Amino acid sequence: MAQNSLLGRPSTSPFSPHFGRTPHSLVGRDSLLAEVGGGLLTGPNDPRYTSIFMGVRGSGKTVALNEVEDRAAGEGWVVLSMDAGTPGLLERITQAISQADRTYEALNLAEITDRRSIEKGIGIRLGPLEGKMATTEHRDHGATMGLREHLTYLVQAAQRHGASVLLTIDELQGIDRVEGRRLSNDLQHITRRAELPLAFLGAGLLELKHTLLGDRKMTFFHRCEHFDMPPLATEDAAIGLAGPIQSSGGTITGTALALGSKAVNGSPYRLQVIGDIAWKTSGAPDSAIDTPDIEAAIAVAAEVVDAKISVAAWHDLSEGSQRLLEAIGTRGGTTTSAQAAQDSGIDGKTANDALRRLADTGYLERPGHGTYRLTDLVPREIIRRETEPPQTTPPIPAALLKCRKWMPRAKAYCVLSKNHTGGCRSK
Ligand SMILES: Nc1ncnc2c1ncn2[C@@H]1O[C@H](COP(=O)(O)OP(=O)(O)OP(=O)(O)O)[C@@H](O)[C@H]1O
Ligand SMILES: [Mg+2]
Known part of the structure; x- marks a missing residue:
């Protein structure tokens, strides 16, 4: 019936080329998940009980975080799943605690807070409406409690049932500094x-190493166990491509599989994009995915990854860091720190610090002492495209000019016309 729909046909692709979407086959994460899972099971004295996943865009942080959440929830943990991408995190955690109180009825959080209220001698006469009045009272009291108290009550309530609480925070690099410091203090107090x-x-970009983890007033995050997201091995990439294809009734030739898994080059996001495009263009599952299909998919996937990861990563950088990368790109992709400093017109010490930071955050690698090389994160071609001066063509009519403001969360440029009113839109 779906074939006759005016809307078209639904996709049968078993791949998930979207950020934050759990893939059909989660590959290459067994030891990471076992490490963190072992820490949770051991308890508060295990350093892995409080951990942070760090990695470049598309390295699979959110998916790994979600997997740990699912496993913990499956074992009876109370899970608070948060995202620091927008301000107001502490308020959202407090709301999530109230929600947990309703979701996990057995916790009976009200019981603990009510006891305090009654001790304070409020003197409400409890009748048949007891439950309702108690809840109202609990909420009023809750409004005056700080995050630390809220969290403590929740954890104590879980503890009484032999359960534990897992707080996860994705996009940690976006945390507001003031909120981060408060949360760090509260968590330090409760867990340590x-x-x-x-x-x-937690999970976030490698920039965390220089922001959250470098802030002396956020000791809690500093003391967490840090895990870099490992790149996918070629064998894992092969499983990640072949598994979804086969279990959805498709086939892929051996040569195509070998080419595809090599082209993944360690990136989970690229894996999903290659698989998805190959599936759709080959006409799978009716036809096998062969070498021309996969070669075409690799080429198109490169464009998609450039747009979604490399351009986004470029726009994450300060102007000075962009100038340094541009200088290295102009020198063929590898150069010494002194040369990069000179070419970019940045003084030696500032350039050295910035280059080290770019290496720590995945933009550069160090093939030798004092030498830096561009990585795949923002390749030369992207730097060239992003920095090339605008073409001198006849003026475009104002109505056709696009805003093209970069929108970091949507990972896309604004498509509205220049000087539009209201907010930007990606589509
Ligand atoms: N272990 C894995 N095996 C196969 N595919 C994966 C794996 N981990 C993630 N993916 C896929 O990779 C893509 C990116 O994953 P995810 O959104 O978790 O990355 P991220 O590191 O959180 O990115 P960002 O920094 O932009 O938030 C998704 O399409 C996801 O389905
Ligand atoms: Mg993510």
Whole structure:
């Protein structure tokens, strides 16, 4: 019936070329998940009980975080799953705690807070409406409680049932500094000093090393166990491509599989994009995915990855860092720090610091002492495209000019016309 729909035909692709979407086959993460899972099971004294996943865009942080959440929830943990991409994180955590109170009825969080209220001698006469009045009272009281108290109550309630709480925060690099410091203090108090069963798992870009982890007032995050997202091995990439194809009734030739998994080059996002495009263009599952299909998919996937990861990563950088990368790109992709400093017109010390930071955050690698080379994160071609001066062509009518403002969250440029009113839009 779907074939006759005016809307077209639904895709049968078993791949998930979208950020944050759990793939059909989650590959190459067994030891990472076992490490973190082992830490959660061991308890607050295990350093892995509070951990952070770090990696470049598309390296699979969110998916790994979601997997740990699912496994923990499956084992009876209370899971608070948060995202620091927008301000107001602490308020959202508080709301999530109230939600947990409703979701996990057995926790009966109200019981603990009510006891405090009654001790305070509020003197409400409890009748048949007891439950309702108690809840109202609990909420009023809750409004005056700080995040630390809210969290403590939740964790104590879980503890009474032999359960633990897992707080996860994705997009940690976006955390507001003031909120980050407060949260760090509260978590430090609850998990380290009071040793309550509140586990923490964060995820964010490698920039964290220089922001959150470099802030002396955020000791909690600094002391977390840090895990870099490992690149996918070629054998894992092969499983990640072949598994979904086969279990959805398709086939792929051996040569195509070998070419595809090599082209993945360690990137989970690229794996999903290659698989998805190959599936759609080959006419799978009716036809096998062969060498021309996969070669075409690799080429198109490169464009997609450039647009979604490399351009986004370029726009994450300061102007000075962009100038340094541009200087290295102009020298063929590899150069010494002194040369990069000179070419970019940045003084030696500032350039050295910035280059080290670019290496720590995945933009550069160090093939030798004092030498830097561009990685795949922002390749030369992207730098060239992003920095080339605008073409001198006849003026374009104003109505046709696009805004093209970069929107980091959508990972896309604005498609509205220049000087549009209201917010930007990606489509
Ligand atoms: N272990 C894996 N095996 C196969 N595919 C994966 C794996 N991990 C992630 N993916 C896929 O890779 C893509 C990116 O994953 P994810 O969104 O988790 O990356 P991320 O590191 O959180 O990216 P960002 O920094 O932009 O938030 C998704 O399409 C996801 O389905
Ligand atoms: Mg993510």
